Amino acid sequence: MSKKKIVLYQPQQVDASIGPPASGDMLPLEMLTIGAFPDREGYQVVIVDGSLYTPEEAHRRVVEACEGALLYATTGILGYMVTDGFACSTKVKARHPRLPMVIGGWFASVRPELQLATGLYDAVVLGQGELAFRELVEAIAAGASLETIPGLALWRDQQVLRTEKRAVVGWDKVLNCAWHLIDIEPYRARQAQSDSHKHILRMPTPPAIGARKPYFGITYFSSYGCPEPCTFCCSPIVTDRRWKAMPAERMLDDLAALQERWGFDTVRFHDANFGVMQKRTKEFAEGLLARGLKFWWNAFIETHSILSYKSEVLDAMAQSGLYVAEIGAEAGTNEMMKKIGKPIKDDDNIAAAVEMDKRGVCASVTYIIGYPGEQADSMIATIDQCRRLHVAAPLARPTVWPYRPIPGTVMWDQAISLGYQPPRSLPEWGSIGEYHLEETWPGKIPPEVALRRKLYQHYVTLSYGLARGKVGFWEKRAESRLRDNNWSLGVLEARAFEVYNRIERKLFPRPELSRSWVDPGHKTGTGGNSASRSSKAMTNTTAG
Ligand code: B12
Known part of the structure; x- marks a missing residue:
């Protein structure tokens, strides 16, 4: 007898009522990775990606798919995904009150009580999700208790009960994404639109393709976690500063197979920190060149990684198609950087951007101002470093954004003690x-x-x-x-x-x-x- 259906909803990335749609290269990676084990084990896994539809249509499809399902699951990071995920789950609950429902992802991991107090969910999956989801599916299918599954938050007696902590596992324990669960054509079609360069969160067109010309890209992720201690980021608390990465050969095999199937122009890595290990980056870049794999790629990479890499590795990265390096420069003074915790000092950010620039790679560099307790002179110094970086590395695109408190971070507590009033409800x-x-x-x-x-x-x-x-x-x-x-x-x-x-x-x-x-x-x-x-x-x- 065939196993039951699991419905996975990837909430909308952007509020489409306010303008252009989300960039069509953003695949529902969270769902593709947590769906892989149940798919292999014979469940019927249905992924609905909200970004492909209007909210009404997306939710209608989910509610319909949930007919006769074993389980509904969704995700979300701070921002519109939280709003849309909540709206969809509310509709699913109204139509299928007895269907088990779970949520995971970054926002739920740092604020499980908010999700559980809605009464919508049977469990929140905290942190890394593939194995937890696999066990959860088996327990729900067997009607077993969830309390023995590590890495969950459950709602008991009006409060959060956390099960045993789950250790972060390596890629030897995790499958590749179940790519066949999505139809790539709607993603391709959206990106083929002549105005796709205006879509929200679109990466620039690789220069060799031609400014603002449509191109076909996909997102991919090849590591989980981040070793940095950044006090404004929730990763240290959610991932315990662990970093687990897919070996370069496996990544190359997977991407080669995907490119043969889909024929994309770009790969946008959604790793928090792609370049932690020079050896892996080297093998990846050299592997692309040796296999003759041709696509443009971009990834988040740290200033100190760039500065510690050998120059031939940086060369290979650029030659193999790296066209944008996304760098979190964070601040322009040593004092502020010390409070953040990144091992960056003086004008390191500028030096890293110059390394990229001289190899024809655009450094997309982000600075933040207005950290808890930060004084005006420190913010001005940051804007000045940003300016100097622009002058020193003309291909770079450095920007300065205002600080935003993120729950589950060291700076969140500081912001609260300095009077920051956080939103209270999920829609807020x-x-x-x-x-x-x-x-x-x-x-x-x-x-x-x-x-x-x-x-x-x-x-x-x-x-x-x-x-x-x-x-x-x-x-x-x-x-x-x-x-x-x-x-x-x-x-x-x-x-x-x-x-x-x-x-x-x-x-x-x-x-x-x-x-x-x-x-x-x-x-x-x-x-x-x-x-x-x-x-x-x-x-x-x-x-x-
Ligand atoms: C790539 C990225 C983006 C991309 C795409 C995000 C996306 N997923 O769609 C873009 C550029 C769009 C983006 C935007 C933003 N981002 Co962002 N982003 C990231 C980044 C670097 C990687 C996330 C990612 O996609 N990983 C790949 C996927 C497959 O892995 P994953 O999400 O970790 O999923 C695993 C687990 O979380 C879990 N899981 C996830 N969902 C589910 C669901 C279930 C049911 C289960 C069982 C498990 C599970 O299992 C997965 C596999 O182990 C992280 C940094 C980091 N440290 O990871 C920040 C991060 C997620 N972003 C963050 C933030 C704050 C934002 C913004 C709100 C920034 C802003 N504007 O202020 C916006 C929000 C935009 C929106 N959509 O609403 C925060 C999240 C904070 C929070 N508490 O939610 C992070 C952690 C960075 C930080 N500073 O702390 N982001």
């Missing part, structure tokens, strides 16, 4: 918006710092040619301001440019331009406050 959590756009914790960035950040964005957007789609007088002047660290006429110039740009657009109409790097379009959820609106208004002066 999901709607607190985007750090790219909004200050989640308003009032922590002094006006003079906010102004400097806006001027930086203004000049840099111009200097990339993003505002008018060309490089002329305004663009060259902006670049020279950045090079000379000269802000004295900034506000005046921004206003003058706004007027000039308006007139120019009237006289010579041009299509709206994509601003994918310094982009207020990267909004994934609803929400907003006056701070965000003013920040948006400023960015729009350069938006064209």
